[in-house]
Amino acid sequence: MKPFTQAADVLDKELAVKIDGIISAHNGDATQLVGILLDVEAAVERHYIPESAAYYVAQKLGVKPTQVYDVISFYTALHDKPRAKFTLEVCNSAPCRVKDSDKLVETLKRLLNLEVGEVTYDGRFSIEKVPCFGACDVSPAVRVNGVVYGHLDSEERILDMLQQLN
Amino acid sequence: MSKKVCFITRNFGKYDPDSLKSYESIGGFTALRKALKMDGNEIADVLAANGVQGRGGAAYDMGKKWRQAREVKGEHKCVVCNADEGEPGTFKDRELLTNDPFQLLEGMIIAGWSVGADNGYIYMREEYSHLRPRLLSAIAQCEEAGYLGDNILNSGLNYRIHLYSGAGAYVCGEGSALSESIEGKAGRPRMKPPFIKQCGVFHLPTCVNNVESLSLVPPLLLDDEGYYKSQGTEDCPGTKMISVSGNVKNPGVFEVPFGITIREIVYDLAGGMENPEYPLRLVQLGGASGRICAPSQLDTPYTYKGMRQADLTAIGSGAVLVVDERTSVIGFLRMTQEFFSHESCGQCTPCREGNRHIAMLLDKIAAGEHTQKDVDTLKKFADIMSCASLCGLGETAQSALLSAMKRFPEVFAVKEEVAVR
Ligand SMILES: Cc1cc2nc3c(=O)[nH]c(=O)nc-3n(C[C@H](O)[C@H](O)[C@H](O)COP(=O)(O)O)c2cc1C
Ligand code: SF4
Ligand code: FES
Numbered sequence: 001m002k003p004f005t006q007a008a009d010v011l012d013k014e015l016a017v018k019i020d021g022i023i024s025a026h027n028g029d030a031t032q033l034v035g036i037l038l039d040v041e042a043a044v045e046r047h048y049i050p051e052s053a054a055y056y057v058a059q060k061l062g063v064k065p066t067q068v069y070d071v072i073s074f075y076t077a078l079h080d081k082p083r084a085k086f087t088l089e090v091c092n093s094a095p096c097r098v099k100d101s102d103k104l105v106e107t108l109k110r111l112l113n114l115e116v117g118e119v120t121y122d123g124r125f126s127i128e129k130v131p132c133f134g135a136c137d138v139s140p141a142v143r144v145n146g147v148v149y150g151h152l153d154s155e156e157r158i159l160d161m162l163q164q165l166n
Numbered sequence: 167m168s169k170k171v172c173f174i175t176r177n178f179g180k181y182d183p184d185s186l187k188s189y190e191s192i193g194g195f196t197a198l199r200k201a202l203k204m205d206g207n208e209i210a211d212v213l214a215a216n217g218v219q220g221r222g223g224a225a226y227d228m229g230k231k232w233r234q235a236r237e238v239k240g241e242h243k244c245v246v247c248n249a250d251e252g253e254p255g256t257f258k259d260r261e262l263l264t265n266d267p268f269q270l271l272e273g274m275i276i277a278g279w280s281v282g283a284d285n286g287y288i289y290m291r292e293e294y295s296h297l298r299p300r301l302l303s304a305i306a307q308c309e310e311a312g313y314l315g316d317n318i319l320n321s322g323l324n325y326r327i328h329l330y331s332g333a334g335a336y337v338c339g340e341g342s343a344l345s346e347s348i349e350g351k352a353g354r355p356r357m358k359p360p361f362i363k364q365c366g367v368f369h370l371p372t373c374v375n376n377v378e379s380l381s382l383v384p385p386l387l388l389d390d391e392g393y394y395k396s397q398g399t400e401d402c403p404g405t406k407m408i409s410v411s412g413n414v415k416n417p418g419v420f421e422v423p424f425g426i427t428i429r430e431i432v433y434d435l436a437g438g439m440e441n442p443e444y445p446l447r448l449v450q451l452g453g454a455s456g457r458i459c460a461p462s463q464l465d466t467p468y469t470y471k472g473m474r475q476a477d478l479t480a481i482g483s484g485a486v487l488v489v490d491e492r493t494s495v496i497g498f499l500r501m502t503q504e505f506f507s508h509e510s511c512g513q514c515t516p517c518r519e520g521n522r523h524i525a526m527l528l529d530k531i532a533a534g535e536h537t538q539k540d541v542d543t544l545k546k547f548a549d550i551m552s553c554a555s556l557c558g559l560g561e562t563a564q565s566a567l568l569s570a571m572k573r574f575p576e577v578f579a580v581k582e583e584v585a586v587r
Contacts, residue, residue: 031368033350035331038292067351074352074511075333077292093254094454094501095411098493131336131505132254133293136411136487137418146295 011052018043019053023060030061033071037078046082046123047145054080076130084119084126086165089143093132101140104152105129108142111158125165169434173394173405174382175421178265184300186307189268195313197384198272198279202321206236206280209387216386216394217403222248222339222376223452223483224558225470234363235281235373243283244367246348246374247274249290250332250339253453254505255485258407259377261419263290263297266381267304271327273380275313276387278325281373286327289344292334301329336509340557341366341374343511354513355557378407378484398424402469406481410436412488413444422468429464432488444490448498448573452482454505455562457569458495477572479565495577496532499567503528506563517560520551524567534581541578545571 022039026032036057041047049057049072058065072078090096090105105116108127112120119126135141138150142161149161172178182188189195201209214229235243247270251259262270274286288301305327308314316324330348332338338347342356345367366372386394395403402424408431411417415437422431428449432438439446449459456479459466466476473480489498507521527544530536548564555561571578 031348031350032330034333034347038295038331038333063350070352071333071350074354075335077332077334092501093505094450094489094498095255095487097501098412098487098489098498130334131508132252132256134251134257134260134291136255136257136409139411139417143293 007050007052007055009050009052011050011056015044015050015053016056019056019060023057028061030063033057033061033063033068034075034078036061037068037071041078042145045085047085047087048079048082051080082123085124086126086144088125088127089130089133090127091132091135091139091141091143092129093136095132095136096139096141099139100153104140104142104158107155107158111155111162169422169426169430171397171405171421171423173385173389173397173421174262174378174407175265176385177269178261181268183265183267184303186268186304186311193388194268195272197387198275198313199319200387201276201279202319202323206282207233209276209280209383210236212387213383218379218382218386219470219481220376221378221382221406221484222374223253223455225480225482228375228379231363231373231375232277232280235283235371238364238371240371242285242370243281244370244372245274245277245281245283245286246341246344246367246372247286247288247377247380248339248341248344248374249288249294249377250336250344251291251294251377251483252332252336252339252509253455253483253485255409255411255450255453255487256483257409257411258419258484260294260297261407262377262381263294263301267297267301268308269384270377270381271304271308271313273383274327275308275318275323275325276383277373277375277380279321279323283373284324284326286325287348287367288327288329289332289338289348290329291332291338295331298329298331305329335511336505337511337557337559340559341372343557344374345372354511355559357556399467399469401471406468406484408468408484408486410486410488413440413490413492414438414488415440424469425467425472427465427467428459428486431468431486432464436486436488439488439490441490444492447489447491447493448495448570450487450489450498450502450566451485452479452565453485453487454502455479455559455565456482456485457565458498458573460573477569495570495574496528499570500525500528500532502566506559510559510563514556514560516551516554517556517563520547520555520560521563523547524551524564528567531578536578536580538580541571541580544578 058068141150210229210232218228219225338353341362343353347353470480512518
């Protein structure tokens with residue numbers, strides 16, 4: 001069995017260089033752990049933190065891997081499993097719901113032939129429901145890799161949005 | 167009374183938010199220069215004299231908070247700008263961060279001077295990460311120009327501002343959870359006491375204020391003619407930023423004088439209901455943790471006292487969510503409940519278990535299969551959560567439910583065939 005002080009996978013060299021850059025952009029400050037992990041996620045195509053990366057960050061910042069995993073598991077915006085290249089985060093809070101975001105979810109499910117939480121075969125798309133991301137004035141809205149697409153109240157607009165993702 | 171005003175938002179569109187020079191050209195940092203000639207208590211007095219209450223939700227007297235923060239002893243102290251804006255239906259801080267980042271920084275530096283802090287932290291939600299470059303550049307420009315760093319403008323003030331990111335956790339808007347998060351940890355609320363003002367970020371005395379509260383400080387210090395105080399009502403002067411969302415024609419952020427009625431907000435500012443076929447069902451004020459207002463209460467004045475007297479959330483985060491008849495009351499409560507079930511950090515029993523059980527009971531009521539005992543249990547659990555939870559999340563999660571039980575009792579009435587069973 002592998003010891004707990006060691007990651008199961010091997011860190012990709014390119015990613016290691018990127019992580020070095022991210023950590024120095026945060027001045028090597030261990031208190032910036034949350035922000036650092038967010039940036040690491042953004043640097044990985046499948047938007048998650050591989051185990052090797054989590055251990056590498058822990059070692060570079062001089063914190064325990066348990067702290068890194070406590071943080072990853074606590075915050076909704078951090079993930080330890082591979083995700084889709086484009087996760088369509090549909091706002092599920094009341095201001096969007098009363099503007100019929102349920103219909104938006106149904107349309108996305110039909111267009112992509114996908115259930116909420118599933119990932120398409122090619123790893124490109126998935127649908128997730130998330131709480132309010134502060135775009136309630138353009139509801140119903142979707143957020144994809146940090147970009148907000150609002151007023152998605154017709155199939156035409158939804159298709160338009162999907163087309164923009166590349 | 168004019169319905170839309172520009173005081174906190176007076177700089178919107180007037181300067182290039184990426185340029186310090188541009189901010190200076192419209193009088194930026196004159197408030198800081200003025201503040202540095204004042205004593206910290208005098209600044210707190212200006213806030214108190216204008217009756218300013220915190221804009222993050224708890225409506226705490228801001229002058230009093232700064233005075234207390236100043237009095238706490240400590241070699242190092244912190245100021246925190248709460249830019250977590252997690253309350254659903256609230257997006258006014260987004261507008262301030264986007265359109266006027268320098269006014270916020272100026273307010274934070276004045277806060278540092280007034281309370282005697284040497285570090286300021288902006289805790290911004292991950293959802294606004296697109297604004298990070300703008301804020302980081304604004305901070306860097308201020309450092310370059312000597313508004314941040316050592317001996318700021320020869321006043322002897324040493325003060326720096328740091329930007330921290332949240333990662334999608336509503337509970338991190340709570341002061342002690344936010345402190346944990348800034349320390350690089352999971353954002354679980356701490357036991358209190360000690361309170362944040364004595365022991366917050368890095369266990370230092372910490373003064374936490376909302377983005378809007380801090381942004382209000384520079385214009386207020388320069389307001390020699392008393393424009394701010396001339397707005398609003400006698401017992402609640404001033405202006406407030408609100409976020410209007412839901413089934414209205416023109417959702418958005420508005421700065422309004424206190425004392426405007428909820429009806430004026432819905433029908434004048436936001437253009438009324440989006441679809442005339444569907445009249446208004448309810449308005450939720452203050453976000454997901456806010457109480458529900460019935461159509462009969464629309465003429466309530468939007469002031470702390472007026473709202474309290476009407477048994478509504480006293481302003482809260484400034485969110486105004488308008489819901490029409492397409493959504494049922496129970497349907498709406500379930501949406502709100504889903505949010506809290508998702509966001510509870512699970513650390514304490516009343517909130518973790520309470521949310522689960524209330525969700526189940528609401529499902530039962532939605533299906534029309536509930537008994538009177540279920541309704542009583544629902545109320546009991548909600549009451550227990552409100553008084554026994556560890557942090558404000560659990561304490562306020564049931565505001566919508568409890569107010570709906572008062573205002574829409576018919577929704578909870580037991581169906582005859584169930585009552586007979
Ligand atoms: C669960 C929870 C979430 C909160 N979220 C926020 C928030 O997103 N933004 C905010 O300014 N205040 C939030 N607050 C209120 C803060 O704890 C705090 O009272 C406020 O930031 C103080 O600033 P103010 O006095 O200027 O309002 C939240 C409180 C609780 C209990
Ligand atoms: S009240 Fe809820 S959010 Fe707050 S500490 Fe308890 S479980 Fe966590
Ligand atoms: S409620 Fe959907 S973005 Fe705010």
